[in-house]
Amino acid sequence: MIWSHKYVVKSESYLQSLPADKCAYCSLSLVRWDGKKPDVIGSSNAWSHPIVMVCNSCGWWYVTFFVSESIWPNDTIFKYATAGQLKPLDVNDISVPLSELRKYLLAKRDARFQINPKRFEDIVGGIFRVTSYSGDKGIDVAALDGSSNTFIGIQVKRYKNKIEAEQIRSFVGALMLGGYSKGVFVTTSAFRTGAIETVGQSAALGLPIELWDGDNFIEKLGIERRPAYKGIDDESAPFHYFVRSPESMQMIESFEYSGSAYEASTCQLESAAKQAADVKTQKR
Numbered sequence: 001m002i003w004s005h006k007y008v009v010k011s012e013s014y015l016q017s018l019p020a021d022k023c024a025y026c027s028l029s030l031v032r033w034d035g036k037k038p039d040v041i042g043s044s045n046a047w048s049h050p051i052v053m054v055c056n057s058c059g060w061w062y063v064t065f066f067v068s069e070s071i072w073p074n075d076t077i078f079k080y081a082t083a084g085q086l087k088p089l090d091v092n093d094i095s096v097p098l099s100e101l102r103k104y105l106l107a108k109r110d111a112r113f114q115i116n117p118k119r120f121e122d123i124v125g126g127i128f129r130v131t132s133y134s135g136d137k138g139i140d141v142a143a144l145d146g147s148s149n150t151f152i153g154i155q156v157k158r159y160k161n162k163i164e165a166e167q168i169r170s171f172v173g174a175l176m177l178g179g180y181s182k183g184v185f186v187t188t189s190a191f192r193t194g195a196i197e198t199v200g201q202s203a204a205l206g207l208p209i210e211l212w213d214g215d216n217f218i219e220k221l222g223i224e225r226r227p228a229y230k231g232i233d234d235e236s237a238p239f240h241y242f243v244r245s246p247e248s249m250q251m252i253e254s255f256e257y258s259g260s261a262y263e264a265s266t267c268q269l270e271s272a273a274k275q276a277a278d279v280k281t282q283k284r
């Protein structure tokens with residue numbers, strides 16, 4: 001699970017920092033799910049249905065509720081919210097499941113430079129119909145092209161530096177010697193002009209090569225995605241806890257925060273929770 005959160009906050013500044021329709025991490029459109037109305041809870045608080053906003057690409061989410069509190073002589077409606085926060089994840093840790101790593105990269109693009117090279121290869125492989133991970137003779141991954149049933153040779157380079165013409169030339173050689181009819185060169189960085197020109201020469205000779213830079217790679221990852229969650233009742237979703245049992249949530253009454261709600265650190269929320277608890281104690 002790459003998202004975490006455990007507090008629900010009643011705060012205007014917090015609510016206003018939540019985006020209406022675009023994911024705060026990857027900027028794609030959010031999907032809205034409305035929850036069922038829970039029973040009246042406790043003696044005074046009545047909860048309206050939760051509204052969950054999710055990003056089906058990277059999996060970011062937030063939940064809002066309306067809570068009616070009986071404050072004599074009327075009931076007053078308050079809005080509460082909580083947003084997913086990206087947990088720090090060691091992209092070099094090979095025990096992290098690939099599916100999590102993919103979502104993490106979609107949310108945090110810059111992390112691609114730190115990823116373990118073998119894992120990067122596996123993620124790229126996940127985009128293709130892989131036949132083998134050879135790793136020898138200059139081809140990292142061999143895959144079958146879905147449309148033409150021909151073999152594609154894939155080279156994967158987790159680099160910060162731009163790819164040079166020379167690297168493309170040796171890739172062309174490896175493709176030819178291996179009998180591949182197409183090549184894909186994937187890098188976390190970008191390509192130098194000479195590298196792009198070399199690809200043009202190779203295509204003219206009948207060997208097309210696709211170049212994927214860091215942005216193309218993230219884009220392809222996104223296209224290959226499955227929906228991040230099954231629906232509002234998805235028990236494995238990080239927001240499930242808030243939807244299922246709002247009465248058990250840890251509430252923070254009033255929390256002034258000038259940044260973005262989803263970036264509020266656990267530490268800041270903890271201190272706000274403590275303050276709220278202190279205020280309650282003093283009232284008694």
Ligand SMILES: [Zn+2]
Pocket residue numbers: 023024025026027028055056057058059060107
């Ligand atoms: Zn997103």
